[in-house]
Structures are given as C-alpha cells and as structure tokens.
Amino acid sequence: MTRYNTFFQLFGLLSLCAAGFASSEKATNPFIWADVPDVAVIRVDDTYYMSSTTMHMSPGLPIMKSKDLVNWELLGYAYDTLADNEALRLETERSAYGRGSWASSLRYHEGKFYVSTFSDTSGRTHIYVTDDIEKCEWEEISFEPSLHDHSLVFDDDGTVYLLYGGGNLRLVELEEDLSGIKEGGFNEVVIEHAEKVATDNAMLHAEGTQVLKKDGWYYVMNICWPQGGMRTQIVHRSKSIKGPYEGRMVLQDKGVAQGCLIDTPEGEWYAVLFQDNGAVGRSPWLVPVTWEDGWPVLGEDGKAPMVLDIEDTEDGFSNIxxxxxxxxxxxxxxxxxxxxxxxxxxxxxxxxxxxxxxxxxxxxxxxxxxxxxxxxxxxxxxxxxxxxxxxxxxxxxxxxxxxxxxxxxxxxxxxxxxxxxxxxxxxxxxxxxxxxxxxxxxxxxxxxxxxxxxxxxxxxxxxxxxxxxxxxxxxxxxxxxxxxxxxxxxxxxxxxxxxxxxxxxxxxxxxxxxxxxxxxxxxxxxx
Missing domain, CATH: 2.60.120.200 (Jelly Rolls)
Structure with a gap:
C-alpha cells in the first residue's frame, strides 16, 4: 500500500503511487505532500482535529480529522466567505492574494470547539464556535483589531486570553463572551524578543504562536528565522500564563518548524509542524517528542525524521x-x-x-x-x-x-x-x-x-x-x-x-x- 493511497479520493478511477514509499508500511514525512500550512492540532479522546490556512480561498479555514496523526479526512471549513469587501471580490486592482485569513488556533473547552484566525483583509480577529466539529456548522464572533498569529487560551480560572504578535509576544484578556478585548483587562507583553533564544540576528522575528498547558507549565511554541539560516522552532515556558518565561531553541533542521505539541492516548508526544516544500506549498510534518527536565525535545538526535515509527496500513481514501x-x-x-x-x-x-x-x-x-x-x-x-x-x-x-x-x-x-x-x-x-x-x-x-x-x-x-x-x-x-x-x-x-x-x-x-x-x-x- 502506498503512502498516498490513504489521502486521495479518486472515486475508484485512478491509482496514486508515491515513488519510493511503496514497500514501506511506516508513515513518512511530509505526511501530506500538499499545501497544508500553519497547522493547529487538538485531540479529543482518541480523535485528532487539525485546522490550517487557505488564505484567499473560499470556503476557508479547513478542518480535518484523523485517528493516527498521519491520515487525515477533510470535514469542512469554518467559513464560506471570510468577509465581503473589494479585496475578496477581486475588484479593480485590489485582491486578497497572500492575505485573506492566516494561522489559526484550535481549541476544545467545556464541550465546545473553537477555531480562531485573524485577517488584515477584514481588519478583524475571527472566532468560530460549534458544539459538533464533525458537522462543521460554525457560529462566528469577530472583533477589531486583527491580532497576528494568536493562540487562544482558556485558563484554569475561567479567564480567556489571546497570546499574539511578532518578536514581542503580547497577552490580552478577552471578554467572557469572546466578543472583544476586555476593557481594563490584562494587556501586556509577556515575552520580549522571543527569537533571542535562537539568534541575535533574525530575518524573521518570533511568530506563529501556539500555547499548550502540561503538568502545570505553559509552553509557547514559536518560529523564528536567523539571518542566513532556516526556519527554526523555539519554545518558552512559564508556571503562569503571564510569565516570567524562559526559552530555548528546540529544532533547527530542514526548515521544519511552526506548529504545536500533541499527545496520543498512549502517552506518546509529537510536534505537528510544516516545511516550505517548494512550489507544491508548505507541507505538514510529524516530529517525535520526548520530555527532559520539563522541556520538549524534538526529533531524533536533533533531526526531523523522514520515516516515522507509526504503522500506516490504511487502504481507505480521503478527500483533500x-x-x-x-x-x-x-x-x-x-x-x-x-x-x-x-x-x-x-x-x-x-x-x-x-x-x-x-x-x-x-x-x-x-x-x-x-x-x-x-x-x-x-x-x-x-x-x-x-x-x-x-x-x-x-x-x-x-x-x-x-x-x-x-x-x-x-x-x-x-x-x-x-x-x-x-x-x-x-x-x-x-x-x-x-x-x-x-x-x-x-x-x-x-x-x-x-x-x-x-x-x-x-x-x-x-x-x-x-x-x-x-x-x-x-x-x-x-x-x-x-x-x-x-x-x-x-x-x-x-x-x-x-x-x-x-x-x-x-x-x-x-x-x-x-x-x-x-x-x-x-x-x-x-x-
């Protein structure tokens, strides 16, 4: 069984063969050889859900489902159209190419699913809510301004935050109903110059925030890009969402970076990241994670492996x-x-x-x-x-x-x-x-x-x-x-x-x- 027979639906007409993978039953990276960037993943019981970026496309903000982290089914989209304006209507010389909506945050909290994104094209932050993610029928909440590369955080005391920004990462408290930034609520930079744990000379400052809470620690995943180097994964941690934070570089290999940490029901850990994969786009990778002294250690000997220790014997089709x-x-x-x-x-x-x-x-x-x-x-x-x-x-x-x-x-x-x-x-x-x-x-x-x-x-x-x-x-x-x-x-x-x-x-x-x-x-x- 080839790796790609598990994600192309061809209505029985065609057979897709991925050269070099036909003799292996192990999953390989990228686990989807297509444009699925800015991945955010959660697990609910034994099922994983993933959101991604499709920018100027409509419908947008795709939601996918998996049982094994490598074979994914497209469930639907968070919105049919992001907004109705000149750019999204391709009017005159304006367009939304390269814009639309960008990196999303995906959450499950008290029986509801939340996926949030932001858009310079609409000038707003968008939050979509549903109690049944598999039906993909979402209700929208949106507000100004557009908060770049944010991560939605439901804290233990019931407070809701967005952690966002580039370089300096700012934590803002939201209204209880998520309708906007809370007036008089917490609103401060909690990590300054986050990229400095990897470089003093960044071509791209830290962005792509994804937050995880584990064993009493808040872990903040970001990328940066050192001058003359490659996209690099960094992480900061703190006992409080408000800091102070300490950080380190956790992966610098093949440009595989930006994403989140996820555990399996069996207690194994992975980072779901992506790689700039030439003209086909930015393709998602799965990188094994171990924990040492409360820090995630990504990869095998510091490398993102091409072959994963995950059996991949499905013969079903998906619909990406x-x-x-x-x-x-x-x-x-x-x-x-x-x-x-x-x-x-x-x-x-x-x-x-x-x-x-x-x-x-x-x-x-x-x-x-x-x-x-x-x-x-x-x-x-x-x-x-x-x-x-x-x-x-x-x-x-x-x-x-x-x-x-x-x-x-x-x-x-x-x-x-x-x-x-x-x-x-x-x-x-x-x-x-x-x-x-x-x-x-x-x-x-x-x-x-x-x-x-x-x-x-x-x-x-x-x-x-x-x-x-x-x-x-x-x-x-x-x-x-x-x-x-x-x-x-x-x-x-x-x-x-x-x-x-x-x-x-x-x-x-x-x-x-x-x-x-x-x-x-x-x-x-x-x-």
Missing amino acids: VSSDEFNRGSGEALPLAWQWNHNPVNDKWSIGERRGHLRLETVRVDDDVLHARNMLTQRTFGPVSVAETKLDVLKMENGDTAGMIALQQDYGYVGVVQESGQRSVVMVRAHDGEPEVLATIPLKQKSVYFRIGCDFRERTDEAYFFYSLDGQSWERIGEALQMRYTLPHFMGYRFGLFNWASEEVGGYVDFDYYRISGELSGLGLEN
Whole structure:
C-alpha cells in the first residue's frame, strides 16, 4: 500500500503511487505532500482535529480529522466567505492574494470547539464556535483589531486570553463572551524578543504562536528565522500564563518548524509542524517528542525524521483532493476538495443546469486571468500530479478565455480563446504575473481536452501542458512552467478551472469532468 493511497479520493478511477514509499508500511514525512500550512492540532479522546490556512480561498479555514496523526479526512471549513469587501471580490486592482485569513488556533473547552484566525483583509480577529466539529456548522464572533498569529487560551480560572504578535509576544484578556478585548483587562507583553533564544540576528522575528498547558507549565511554541539560516522552532515556558518565561531553541533542521505539541492516548508526544516544500506549498510534518527536565525535545538526535515509527496500513481514501464528474443535481454541494479563488459569484456558476457539467459564466470584463471571478481550484500534490478536464466552448463570446491553470503568481494555463468569431487553443505562461502567449493553435470543433502535469520530485517544480481533440491522442503545447512559490500569493500551486471575458459578458463554458492522477506516464514525460 502506498503512502498516498490513504489521502486521495479518486472515486475508484485512478491509482496514486508515491515513488519510493511503496514497500514501506511506516508513515513518512511530509505526511501530506500538499499545501497544508500553519497547522493547529487538538485531540479529543482518541480523535485528532487539525485546522490550517487557505488564505484567499473560499470556503476557508479547513478542518480535518484523523485517528493516527498521519491520515487525515477533510470535514469542512469554518467559513464560506471570510468577509465581503473589494479585496475578496477581486475588484479593480485590489485582491486578497497572500492575505485573506492566516494561522489559526484550535481549541476544545467545556464541550465546545473553537477555531480562531485573524485577517488584515477584514481588519478583524475571527472566532468560530460549534458544539459538533464533525458537522462543521460554525457560529462566528469577530472583533477589531486583527491580532497576528494568536493562540487562544482558556485558563484554569475561567479567564480567556489571546497570546499574539511578532518578536514581542503580547497577552490580552478577552471578554467572557469572546466578543472583544476586555476593557481594563490584562494587556501586556509577556515575552520580549522571543527569537533571542535562537539568534541575535533574525530575518524573521518570533511568530506563529501556539500555547499548550502540561503538568502545570505553559509552553509557547514559536518560529523564528536567523539571518542566513532556516526556519527554526523555539519554545518558552512559564508556571503562569503571564510569565516570567524562559526559552530555548528546540529544532533547527530542514526548515521544519511552526506548529504545536500533541499527545496520543498512549502517552506518546509529537510536534505537528510544516516545511516550505517548494512550489507544491508548505507541507505538514510529524516530529517525535520526548520530555527532559520539563522541556520538549524534538526529533531524533536533533533531526526531523523522514520515516516515522507509526504503522500506516490504511487502504481507505480521503478527500483533500478529489476527482469530480459533476454528476449532481442543481444546488448540491461541491466536494470539499474544491475552493473558489476569492469569493464566488454564486449566480454565475452551476452544476446540473446542463446535466453532468460544471457551467462557468463570465462575470465581468477583466484584464487577466488572475482577476477572473469564479475560478474553481484544488491543491496540486506530490510527488507528481496530473489534472485533466474536457471543455465545451460552443457558447463562448468574443474576448472570452477559458481553460485550466496551474495557479500562482507565476502561472501557466492551457485554454481556448475566442477572437472575431474564431477559436484557438492557447498556452500562456506568466512570470511575476506578466503573461506571455507561447503557443496558438486553431480550434475547429466545439470541445477540447486539457491536461496539466506537475513534477515536484526533488524540487523539480515544473508543470507541463497538453491538449487533445479526442481525449485519446495528446499533444504537448507551449513550454514547461518553472513553478515558483511566491509570497504575493503565499500559497502552493493550485489546479484551477476558469472562464473570463476581456470584451463583454454573456458567454459561458461547460466543463464535463475533472480527473486527477498521481502518474506522469502516458504524457511523453519520464516517470
């Protein structure tokens, strides 16, 4: 059983094989080879729950479930849309790329689940509450200001705090109903220059706060980034949430850092962290933890291991990525793997209006694909991933462009453009968001097939583009895209389906299916 058969749901159509892991029944790192950053994990009885970051995507703030810390099922999202403003609507030149909502805190307290996040895009701190996390029906509380990289703390005396900030970590007391910062409540910096336990010359000051209370001690997990070094995990501890704190560096290896400490029902301990994993994004790692003199000791001989002493023999599928035949009735929910790029315009897309198809109408006139409304996306994944779709273009209008994209600031897409009543298959590649048409081929029929293949092995980070007129014989088009993780988008590459207008609205296209595979074979590329 391969490592990746445990987290891809392919509706029985496809088999995903992770090269090099097929003979092992031990879990390996990263335990999800995809973009799942800023992880926060809790355990309730024998079940683990994890929240993560998806920034400008809607719905957002994904919630996942696991029984073993390595195989995860997506339960849903804390919100459908974070807010309704110009940035999240992709209006004019504004956007929420690289922003939206960031690192979350996940808690279980007195029968309720809490997941909190913050956003410069909304200018607020957001707290979502439910008594049934598996239903993922959340009620929102929000207030100003936006408190960066915070951790929610329910103290033993009933007081609720947020510990947040960068460099200097500040503890603020909240109102009892979590509706805002308590006037006259505790509000002080409790750890000054937290990164100094690892470096006197930081490129990135301490952030990414996660708090744990164990055996009467409060442990505060943070990262920092020394100049010329790598992302580094640090921890501070105190007998009081208000300090004083003492700290130390606990892991500096492969850039694996930022996350939380978690125990198993059997009493074993792990750190759930993540690593900058090239163009696929920031991928979660599991690092064993032992305790010495009341301090967590991360890793094996100071290293984050590639192979874990955890049996991984599940043969079930999960749903973090998913094929989709679009065989649903109108109004039925999309599979959880799908997220819209920014807030969707819900009356401009449909499934079921044409049976077995996703219809994307043009929404407005735009200048480029990065501002296209209603782009439907899923994560790419490693070590290799291929997405395929069939597109009906009969109802396109002049100036329309529709197709499939490898989405980041440096994007590439294969699609159809209609100009003066004539349609062409095009391949477009962009560097720093500036597009260049690399291939144009006349299209004389009403439908066409597209594929994009991504190779993340050994940080190759290349994407390849293909089209077919019959779904059987495939031609490579244009040139490879050198994928590059960029901070303006702050997210790993996504496959996306899109349709946008450059002249006038009114056209639409129909996508017949979306299918994924973990193999490059059959594409004329060495596997």
